[in-house]
Amino acid sequence: MSIAPSALPISMRGIEKRFGSVAVLRDLNLDVEAGEFLTLLGPSGSGKTTLLMILAGFVRANAGSIKVGNDEIITTPPHKRNIGMVFQNYALFPHMNVFHNIAFPLKQRSVTAAKTAERVEKALDLVKLQGLGERRVDQLSGGQRQRVALARAIVFEPRIVLMDEPLSALDKGLREHMQIELRALHRRLGMTTVYVTHDQREAITMSDRIAVMNGGRIEQLDRPETLYATPQTRFVAGFIGESNFIPVECRNGSVWYEDRRIHTAAPVPAAGQHLMVVRPEKLRLLANAEPASGVNVLNATLSDIIYQGDSFVCYAVLRDGRQLTLRDYCRSDVLAKMPASGQPVSLGLDAQDTILVAAD
Amino acid sequence: MSEDIGLPISHRQRLWLYGLGSLVLLFLIAPSIIIVIMSFSDSTLLQFPPQQWSLRWYQAYFGSLEWRDATIVSVKVAVTTVLVATPLGTAAAYAINRGTLRFNGTINALLTASLIVPVILIGIGTFFLYARIGLNNTLTGLVIAHTVQALPLVVLTVLSGLRSYDMNQERVARSLGAGRVAAFWQVTMPQIRFSIVSGALFAFITSFDEVVVSLFISGGETTTLTRRMFNALRDQIDPTIAAISTCLIVLSVVLLSVAQIFGRRH
């Protein structure tokens, strides 16, 4: 990835924010690398938008430090931060046309008219809105407004671009299209980007790294694939992708589910109660209980099968009454051996697919 | 046509309701219409409908030095009140809308106090205060007193404009490099200007039509139109007042229409 010369790293330290007596952010530390696309992912109320607003300078933290490059900006007013911002509802200026919306940041910086026209034209090109400069804002579709907001946020070549759920107002097809396009635009321009969303799919699709937030803290900060493969907490495992949770116990250096020893590729944690995270697509229906080495076998009763066209979902009940979900593609070999509801089944899980997290 | 009703009750079943409602509407509007018509009467007697038409009462109004002076005083005071109350009220509404101050509720209550405190008490109180600082019978005194009465209207109108305005726009303007003042003037102001204009119109009517406080604190050279009308009405019913009243009604209609047109464009 080419890093634009203007891209700068962000370093946040000890960010605290309270609204009255409610702590929204607690001693939060986060480093965003230069040119990185970092997503703050979390449920509503996790503090992700507050953190973004503190970065932009619209909300004042109670304590903390934000450094962009070597500059401390925690008390810098928003207009001197040189940060481009895209809001959820776009916040386009309805009393200006597309051209003047995009030219707004250049006007504030006293850029000459000729230079302004040239740069606005370039920005319109980038977001594929050539020739729409004279349009009024209310003549644009949702997707076009989104693009104008984006062009306006990058036309002045800010050090950082912040986006607050910018795609949530678009319908599904357009949203997925814009995800790809935003990603490509980021690759091309290479500005440091902090993106906020509550949609885990969107986060996985677009981000270099994802910070999963919960209750005002960052639960885990990792690349999307790492986050999915090795979630470190129950919250992360539950929030990203689907998960079955099976209570297990660690003793004498191995992992036990009831009286059965679990094969695991991961290092065995300290003795005590833990949860095994089982992704539905990692489970397999075994033809018979032939325990190949390194494969964990769970005996269960099939309770229901739901066909979803390309794939199917099985619900199986373990002996302790716990329900597991299994997902697989509708391949003919799998379908041919499909047991019926109510039959006992053996579910296989490879040792390298077991994930252990602390029980809360 | 009827997009917001749809109960299975026909209009015919409701004729009695429409009849009753129309009578009440007539009760509300008839006095103004009668006055307008009578102001064109030729007679000193109050006949309706008038037997003969003339403009003599308008001539009496515009020809009288006393009435003219009083009108000029009222216009001066109302215009100055608008010029003072509009910026002050807009600034206050902006601060209240931010809602970050600790005593926002108290501030709100204080600014709208003049809507709740009985006007007669404001009149007596202002007279009492002005007597000590020499502001009775002055234009300054009138403007200050009227500004206090017009402020809540400006604040409430601008506040309602700000509440329907998306503050993210000002935020985004700030992030794009506009300072506080620039963001307000270039982005917020153009979008709430209709509310500000409405607030200014309300301030004008409030000041121009104000009677009770003016009765106490205006007099001599600074007698307002309403004060002179009040005194004239206490003595006898002079048809000149019908002409003046018509002018005031027309003024209200014009200002309300302007506010309405601005409101629709908004």
Added chain:
Amino acid sequence: MSAPALMQETAGAGQDLNAQALRTDARRESLRLLALLSPSLFLVFAIIIVPIGWLFWLSLFDEAGAFSAANYARFFEQVSYIKTFTTTFKVAFIVTGACVLLGYPLAYMLSQLPRRAASICLIFVILPFWTSVLVRTYAWLVILQRKGLINSWLIDLGVISQPLSLANNLSGVVIGMTHILLPFLVLPLYASMKTIDTDCLRAGMNLGAGPVATFRQIFFPLSLPGLASGVVIVFVLCLGFFVTPALMGGGKVIMWAMRMEQTTSLYSNWGAGAALGVVLLVVTLALLGLFQWLLGARATGVWSSR
């Protein structure tokens, strides 16, 4: 920006980093907002709070300048004061009642009309609302006086032989005030009726309630909060009303505000006038407070019963 740069070197624990600078910044922001508010607050303070406080202070001294409750005791002792209060409350009750009787059907009709028709009809409510009180009082004087429109019409038609005394007495005051205060009831009532969900009414009819039952059991109870706020506004305004009783009462109907004016302007008895004003303000605030409290209690009652 230099102060925080110094601090972050020392604050390694990540706690209260730059907290001082941020507090200063927050305080500066509050001061900026206060600066926007201060001219307005100062004016309100100087023109409303200070004089009323001063008058209250005055009301605590008798004419000899001694500290006493004489100004307030007088209200219970002198017949003329008692008469003023009775008249004021009598007028307030009649006018409020008349406003409800006229205003409720009007607001109901407006709420049921199609949008365009309703907005045209609303002009007839709003225009008088913004027409000078003096103009409207004058109009009623012209209409109601001895040789006024009503009397001359009725005599011409042969209905009566002697003119009715409609103005310069209680009936004149009541008619004039009802006309002036009616919009204060109709506008909030109409606004609250517009928020009543038509689906509720449809559901009522669907469940077998006729139009009358639907109105009585669903629409009317839902319109009560709006009616209550209109009633309180009208009643409170009646208590302090000055112009119409002064011009249409013929000197016979002395209401609270007129009494205040007479006491201070005619007799220059500031203590007594101030005491009247203080009680009027207290009654006004008490009524508004009571209304707020009832509405709040009612709202939470509905909420908890769900």
